[in-house]
Amino acid sequence: MGNEAIGLGAIAAGVGVVTGYPGTPSSEILPTIAQRNPGGIHVEWSTNEKVALEVAAGAAYAGARTLVTMKQVGLNVASDPLMSLAYVGVKGGMVIVVADDPGPISSQTEQDTRTFGLFSKLPVFDPASPEEAYAMIGDAFALSERYGTPVLFRPTTRVCHGNAPVEVGESGAPSAPEGFVKDPKWVIFPRLAYQSHLRIEQRLPQIAEEFSDYRFNRLSGSGRLGIATQGISGAYVAEALAALGDAVPEHKLLRVATPHPFPRRMGLEFLEGLDQVLVVEELDPVIERELQRLAGECHIPVNVLGKGSGHVQQAGENSVESVTQALAGFLRVECTPAATCAAAPDIQVAEPPVRPPVLCAGCPHRASFLAVKEAMRKRKAVFGGDIGCYTLGNAKPLDMVDTCLCMGASVTVAQGLHVVEPDKVHFAFIGDSTFFHTGIPGVINAVYNQTPIVLVVLDNSTTAMTGLQPHPGTGETMMGTIASKIDIATVLRGLGVQHIESCDPLQHEASKEAVLRAVEATANGVSALIFEAPCIHVAPSGPRYVINEEACRCNLCVTRLGCPAISRVDGQMRIDDDLCYGCDLCAQMCPFDAIERIAPMEEGR
Amino acid sequence: MSLRTNIIIAGVGGQGTVLASKLVARAAMDAGLQVRTSETIGMAQRGGSVVSHLRVSETPIASPLMAPGMADVLIGFEPGEAVRSLGYLRPGGTIVTNAHPVAPVAASPASAIYSGQSMLERLDGCGARLAIVDGDAICAEVGSTKVLNVALLGAAAALGALGFTLEQLENAIRESVRARFVDLNIQALHASARSMSAPA
Incomplete structure (x- = not known):
């Protein structure tokens, strides 16, 4: 995979410190380095892209070769340090891999990181294939050190997630960095900024001249x-x-x-x-x-x-x-469309069904959304969403994401809405990794400015959407060590949130009551409800369920849950054994008790 | 004419399409061939439509993605997803599809009516060679629901559509799959290949 090639290229180039935040299509670069760590490379998932870039900047000041990975919108978060670091410069080579997502296939924007290169005045490398990416990483490090500047490295999805055979050279051990040498140049001041700006403008034509002979142009x-x-x-x-x-x-x-x-x-x-x-x-x-x-x-x-x-x-x-x-x-060449098997004029054409992505069967987010939805059935409420798997809660029948802007914005957008419409209940749904990423400053803002929103943290103990990366709440690091978990309730208490309650969203009735208590508590300011249940990809599955056809009287399981395991086949609701995860939510919801728990599939058949 | 096989793998996120394309890529590399693939990774993996492009050749390949009509083989993990990708398949190409439909999540009970049969009929009349694999039966035979990907590859290889033998795929499985799942996958590969030679 292209992302693996980038990771291996960085190891071959003697990278010493690797930081990043997961985001499609960049997520596999950093784990590749962690898995193939020849020893001595510090690898971390940082809490967000700004943090990642700053950690790497410190390491680069001390002379280490550093790699930072993120997706294109991650660079927006990291743009503050990026713009200044372009002026301050680095000692150890720094390559910032920013993966762009044309389409977009899994992103909020179609922004082009090459344009960010123009804006920040940083050199940009743009590989065309996994093979080229592997070779180019070393060139990027060399250029970075030659000019003392961070360098942007911008693959797109088809390079990141494309596979091709790549000849991998010997992996270079990271060379011992010189160490941090105190110097006024590390402190950005207006006068220094002016000089740096001038220096950048003077060196850009030199780099351009060098690029005219570059092997991949x-x-x-x-x-x-x-x-x-x-x-x-x-x-x-x-x-x-x-x-x-x-x-x-x-x-x-x-x-x-x-x-x-x-x-x-x-x-x-x-x-x-x-x-x-x-x-x-x-x-x-x-x-x-x-x-x-x-x-x-x-x-x-x-x-x-x-x-x-x-x-x-x-x-x-x-x-x-x-x-x-x-x-x-x-x-001006004639172009006849290629013949394909799609045209079939002599048969009646049946179209395949639309198939948007959905929350997995057994996903605890479904239960969380449903608890809030039902508890708020008679209230005017706005449901603010955020970035993660739970954005998929916008699909019908859940229909529980009214807004989604960028990482952490559920918390803050809800505050703005409240200011204008104080009579409605304003919810902010945010995942655990997103809470640590950029959710916390928004909570502080709400507490300080006394804006009573209901914060709903969907804590599934992982970063699910991008491939189950650990984060500060999981207690694992990319160095293979165990850290103490950072407890979200404790964080919220420290921030001054008065009402904090944790509950298991898969306990449906109890969850609805917890929602009502949280809404009630907004009389005293921000209230928080933490729905704790692990992602089905990190937890074992439960027992299986069947629908008792005799007792089945309605179709609420299909019309309310939107669970991929439940569908109507020949007029009868049916649970797909392969997909069912045994979350029990449908059984709790069924007004006729028609959904029954059975033994696990292996024994049941 | 040098060997060149273009394969489209179409399915639903979570069905194991990524491993299927990894196995073909591994077999191609072991055979000293050029290979380029492109996967759908990200949001669509949560039950959305996913398509992988795989290109294997003796000569260098430029693009991992194909244009319409370029694919020689279409492997459908689900009949409707195979239909959705028919535009990639050249006339006279080969379709290997799982028989079992995966119902999309219904926004309303009315939209829940989806018959895999109409999709299979459309595949049958599209001008390609069609092989239908009873994925459920093979999964039941080896006792795992996670081997659909290997079963479909086994059927395609048995038909000679991939340009690889079952032995080459077997080696790729040994190299790419976690040790405790190797035997299970190899069983599914052969069970599926046998089902192709059995009289219909």
Whole structure:
């Protein structure tokens, strides 16, 4: 996997300190290093991306090679240290891997980290494949140390989650760092910032010049038409050109692996003699604008087409198909759609059902949402959601996520809503890992400003959505050691929350009562309810259940729960043995006691 | 013409599609072939539609993702998901699908009506070679619900659709699966392969 290649590349480059926060599609990089740790590499999941970057900054000040991993929106959280660190610089090489998610497949935004590179004035590496990513990590560390600057490394989903054979070299042991040497340069001050800004502007053209000879920036071909591309889009371009075949006219091809600072000399060499250029890239028109700027600066009469001109899609993930169509139009080549098995004119076409992601069968979040929903049936309430598996609580029939903005925002958005609509009950649903990530400052804000919201912490003892990573509440570290768990109730007590209650959401009636008590308690300020039940992926399954057809009278289990294990087959509610986790929620909900516990499947059949 | 097999694996998040593509990739690497794959990892793993692209070749492969009509083989972990990915399959390609449908979560009882049979009928009439695997029966035979992925690979290999022998997949299982599950998976591989040669 590309993410494994990045991790192994970092080990081979002698990385000494690795920090990060999980987020699709970046999550597998850091565990790869933890698993293959040759010894001596400090690996940690940090509480959030800002923390991760700052821990790494300290290690880099002391001369260690550091790697920081996160997804694209994680860089928003880490942007404060990032912007200043660009000025302060590092001693040990620092590579910040920020995985972008075109589509988006698993994200809130389609932001382009290359644009963040332009904004922060940091060099950016943009690998096109797992193999390239492996090799490029070492180059990124070398450049970082040569210029004393953090470097951004920006793979996209298809590189991160693509698999290909990679030749792995010997892993270098981390070299002993020199140690921290006191120097005024480590303290950012306005005068120093001015000098640093000047130094950055002076070195960017030098790096750009170096990038024009960089091994993964490639220029080939000849002619009056040009195609410029990057990353995985370069692979789509190659497939498209092969598919369009012999009719493709002579053309130049530019692949840009270091979009910032833009390899100017190579760009000029590319543009020379061209009439038209098509730029194919994900996600912002970064190369497109750089080429337009170059053409303008150097008075080159060339038309640079792409997202801005409408020749390439402006949003969403590129595909072989979309790139083939764009190139066919640009190159004026006939493009007949490939024959497929999808068209079947002579049979009546049945369409497959829509299948959005859902909370797993047995997921305790379902029980938590349901308890709140039923307890609030007659009240006006707003249900603020956050980032995690529990965002899936927005799907019908639960329909329990009214807002979702970014990590930690359930807590704060609820406060803003309360200020304007104090007559409603404002809930903030937040997961355990998200609570530690950025939830806590929002709780302090609510307590201090006396904004009575109901905080509902969904504590499933893991970071479920991104692949079960440990966090401060789980007591495990990525170094394989056991730490004392940080108890959420104790944290809340320390923050001054008066009403704090923990309960098992799978006890349905008791949970509803706990919800009512929490709502009642908002008379005295913020109240908190902690629903504690482990994710089904970290807990053993319980007994199985069947629906007694004789007793079954309604369909509430289907219409209220939205459990993937329960469906209606031939007019009868049925529980799928393979999916049922034995959470017992449906049995507690059934008004006719028609759902019965049976022995575990192995013995029952 | 050099060997080139393009495979689409379509299923529902949680069914084990990622391991299936890992096993094919491992077998390809062991055979000294080029391979590129792309998986769906993330939110869709929670019961959503997931599609893996696998490309195996003697010559270098550019893109892990395929364009419509490029796949030689479509492996459906669920009949409806196989139908959803039909656009990738070239005419005359091979479909290996599990017979057992997975009902989507219903927002209302009315939307709960989903018949796998209509999906299988559509697969049957689409111009591809179709093999239907009784995944439930094979899982019951070996006593585990977690071997559907290997069962489908076994059927595809038995049909000669993958370009790999059962022995090559067996080795890939030994290399990639946790030791205590190896025998179970190899049993499922062969049970499924046998079911392909048995008279229908």
